[in-house]
Amino acid sequence: MEASLSSGRDGTAAVSLDESIGRLSRADALQSQEISLSLQANVRQRLEMVRRALAAIESGTYGACVGCKNPIPEARLEALPETPLCVECSA
Numbered sequence: 001m002e003a004s005l006s007s008g009r010d011g012t013a014a015v016s017l018d019e020s021i022g023r024l025s026r027a028d029a030l031q032s033q034e035i036s037l038s039l040q041a042n043v044r045q046r047l048e049m050v051r052r053a054l055a056a057i058e059s060g061t062y063g064a065c066v067g068c069k070n071p072i073p074e075a076r077l078e079a080l081p082e083t084p085l086c087v088e089c090s091a
């Protein structure tokens with residue numbers, strides 16, 4: 001009786017340890033999936049901005065803010081060539 005109780009306790013401890021490891025790795029997997037999904041979303045969003053910038057270059061409107069229609073400063077276009085907005089409008 002005593003032996004089975006203590007072995008039962010050992011078994012419980014081993015199971016709960018495994019469960020917490022399993023939960024951790026599941027959380028890790030979910031987190032890295034979320035990170036890669038948000039990275040993919042960022043890349044897609046940036047690609048879309050680049051496409052729009054290229055279309056703006058073709059139509060001659062590139063470099064003008066789509067928000068306020070003012071010219072976007074060159075320094076900003078050098079840092080973020082695909083941005084459709086000036087600093088004020090993107091804030």
Ligand SMILES: [Zn+2]
Nearest residue numbers: 065068086089
């Ligand atoms: Zn603007």
